[in-house]
Amino acid sequence: MRWVGATAVLDYLQNLALANWVRTSPSIFAYTTVLAVHAVGLAIVVGVNTIIALRLLGVAKGIPLAGLRHLYGTVWFGFWINLASGILLFIAEANAMAAMVAYWAKLALVALGMIVAALLRRCYFDDVASVQAGVVTRVGRNLAIVSLACWYLALIVGRLTGYPDLVAGWLGMGGTGN
Amino acid sequence: MWDAVTQFLTVPAMQAFVNGHDWVWPVCEMTHYVGMSLIVGIIGTLDLRILGLFRFIPVSALRPLIPWAVAGFIGNLLTGLVFMTGTNQGVTFYTDNLSFHLKTLFILLAIANLVVFRIAGLEKQVYATPAGADAPVAAKSIAALSLLSWVLTIFFGRLLMYNDTLLLLLGM
Numbered sequence: 001m002r003w004v005g006a007t008a009v010l011d012y013l014q015n016l017a018l019a020n021w022v023r024t025s026p027s028i029f030a031y032t033t034v035l036a037v038h039a040v041g042l043a044i045v046v047g048v049n050t051i052i053a054l055r056l057l058g059v060a061k062g063i064p065l066a067g068l069r070h071l072y073g074t075v076w077f078g079f080w081i082n083l084a085s086g087i088l089l090f091i092a093e094a095n096a097m098a099a100m101v102a103y104w105a106k107l108a109l110v111a112l113g114m115i116v117a118a119l120l121r122r123c124y125f126d127d128v129a130s131v132q133a134g135v136v137t138r139v140g141r142n143l144a145i146v147s148l149a150c151w152y153l154a155l156i157v158g159r160l161t162g163y164p165d166l167v168a169g170w171l172g173m174g175g176t177g178n
Numbered sequence: 179m180w181d182a183v184t185q186f187l188t189v190p191a192m193q194a195f196v197n198g199h200d201w202v203w204p205v206c207e208m209t210h211y212v213g214m215s216l217i218v219g220i221i222g223t224l225d226l227r228i229l230g231l232f233r234f235i236p237v238s239a240l241r242p243l244i245p246w247a248v249a250g251f252i253g254n255l256l257t258g259l260v261f262m263t264g265t266n267q268g269v270t271f272y273t274d275n276l277s278f279h280l281k282t283l284f285i286l287l288a289i290a291n292l293v294v295f296r297i298a299g300l301e302k303q304v305y306a307t308p309a310g311a312d313a314p315v316a317a318k319s320i321a322a323l324s325l326l327s328w329v330l331t332i333f334f335g336r337l338l339m340y341n342d343t344l345l346l347l348l349g350m
Contacts, residue, residue: 026342026346028337028344031340031343032343035336036332036334036336037333039332040329042215043211043219046212047217048219048223050216050219051220059242060240061239061242062235063239064239066234152212155212159204169200
């Protein structure tokens, strides 16, 4: 999994002045604030996607389907916050993060969540006739379920990046976890 | 009285349980994050609607989502108690922690805010706001305070483990 090129890139990122500052500064505005902001962004992305999915699954039917896609603006707000804070958190510990299966699994789940959101737009929200009629099609409901699965799995797996030894132990990869 | 609180929250059996099973802490953390997302996603969206965004939603339409946020809150109270009673650093890690005090303060502020919202009769007026209409002005300051309180609750919650950086900032 490790080849020379990747190691060089990770070392380069981790030795950037910005990465060093995030990792080693005792200032509250370094690692601590970036981590806290990442948690706020997570709550926005997961929480608002939950509202959209729940509505499509029949909860809060009073929310007009025609306007529901406007909630994606807030999802994007949280997404950009987390892309920026996530890049900082990654470069701060590039080697350690890149070595974690949980980290790549989380990124994959986030990417999948975004693809599902795009599919929801194409396959459901752009289906003006159904949306205007207040009908949630089968594809809309199915995608809502997949969306919920992606975001909550991303949250769960993301939290696991804090426990590399535990995960390595579970995967039988010779971690120190019992 | 403070001693009685720390005494009450010192539960050796819970400490033994958490220490003896390495999955307990991360699983409670995940649950805590799920609850956090439900609270901020749902209450935050309601707050933003009251503040004038998403006017396509009649405010009362958001009401069926509230129980999901309440469930998240109850889940987080329970997992929070597991953290406090289960940490091998002892409950004083939390009770002597400025970030934890601030987090608790903002949760209480959010709850007090909600009580005022109900008692002042604003809740009824707000839920009567149809699609396209503006919520009462008095409700907007309540909504802004609610949004701020929940965001700061997450912020200081995450700071708990890095309380040193807060003390350094304050020169303490």
